[in-house]
Amino acid sequence: MSTGVRRRMGVEERRQQLIGVALDLFSRRSPDEVSIDEIATAAGISRPLVYHYFPGKLSLYEAALKRASEDLASRFTEPHEGPLGARLLRVMRRYFDFVDDHGPGFSALMRGGPAVSADGIGTKEHVSATHALIDSVRQAAYEQMLAHLGVAEASPRLELVVRSWISLAESTALLWLDGRRVPRAELEVQLVHDFAALAAVSAAQDADMAALLRTMVADEPADGPFAELIGRLIALGS
Secondary structure, three states: OOOOOOOOOOHHHHHHHHHHHHHHHHHHOOHHHOOHHHHHHHHOOOHHHHHHHOOOHHHHHHHHHHHHHHHHHHOOOOOOOOOHHHHHHHHHHHHHHHHHHOHHHHHHHHOOOOOOOOOOOOOHHHHHHHHHHHHHHHHHHHHHHHHHHOOOOOOHHHHHHHHHHHHHHHHHHHHHHOOOOOOHHHHHHHHHHHHHHHHHHHHOOOHHHHHHHHHHHHOOOOOOHHHHHHHHHHHHOO
C-alpha cells in the first residue's frame, strides 16, 4: 500500500524540475504574466523554496530560455542518410513541433524577450543574453545544414543561401503563430522548397553552387519534395 510520501529531490534534480515547469508556463503565456507563486504551485513546492534554487524569476526565465534554445537547435540534428529533401522535411516537422508546443516562448526567444518588467526581464543585460542564445541556435542550425550538404567550409554564396533560409524559417514560424492561417504541413513542405529555390537562384550565378545543386538533387526520388517542386514549376510553364 502506498504511503504517499514524496521522494526528496537532489539540488540539481530540483533545479531541472523548476526549469521544466517554468518553460511549460512561459511557453503558454508571456513571462510577465507568470508569477513565482504560480511556478511554485505547479512544481508542488513553496515560494521561498523556488528562491532557494533561483535568485528570481529573471534567472529562472533565462535558464528556461537556455533549455528551449538547446532543444530548438537539436531539431536540426538528423542522420546524414537518404535524400536531402526528405531529411530537410523531417527537420522542418520537428522544428514546427517545437513552435507548436512553445508558441509564446518561441516568439519571446526569437524577438529578443518581452518588454522591461519589475522582474528584470527585458533589461539590456537580459536582452543581450537572449540574443546570444538566439545566435547559438542559428549557428547550430547553420553548421547542421553544412553537414547535411557535405560541405566543410561554405563559400560566400552558400553561406548567404543557408543563413537566409534559416532566417526565413524563423520569420515563417512567427507569422504562422499569428493566427495559423496556413496549414502547418504546407509550410513545412514550402520551406524545403524554399531552400531548393534559394540554392537554384544562386546556382544560376555561380558554377560551384550549380555543382552543389546537382549533388542535392542527384538521389532525389520522384516523390521527394525537391522533385515535387520541379514538377510544379514545369506545370506552371505548360
